[in-house]
Amino acid sequence: MAETRITDITRFLDEKGRIVTESTQEKNHVTYLAAIVLMSSFPAPEYPSEYIVKCRRRPNRKPCMEEIIAYVGPETDDNIIWMCPKCKDGGTISNWRGTLWDLSDFSTSVI
Numbered sequence: 001m002a003e004t005r006i007t008d009i010t011r012f013l014d015e016k017g018r019i020v021t022e023s024t025q026e027k028n029h030v031t032y033l034a035a036i037v038l039m040s041s042f043p044a045p046e047y048p049s050e051y052i053v054k055c056r057r058r059p060n061r062k063p064c065m066e067e068i069i070a071y072v073g074p075e076t077d078d079n080i081i082w083m084c085p086k087c088k089d090g091g092t093i094s095n096w097r098g099t100l101w102d103l104s105d106f107s108t109s110v111i
Helices: 024-041
Strands: 004-008 069-073 079-083 090-094
Touching (some): 024 079
Antiparallel strands (some): 069 079
16 A cells, blocks of 8 residues: 655745755656646536646555546645546645645636
């Protein structure tokens, strides 16, 4: 079974809200989480196909590539809950509101 990660995304951001990390692996992971924020904060029930995030986990050294399910959990202090329905990788993302990837304040007519 996969891990459940709890991430405060601001831990990886500078004062301007850009990703700042030393490690390429960590930067790739934060970019992945940012894509999940984009997808789950899209202001309409249906989001464009380019917002779909595929699972990065590699169970048995084979890419999972299942579509991630993510939503804003009203009962979880506004955290984003995300999970892969196939391999069960997942977690929560906190403090995403107001980041560069937060689309929740945009109307669908703007996007």
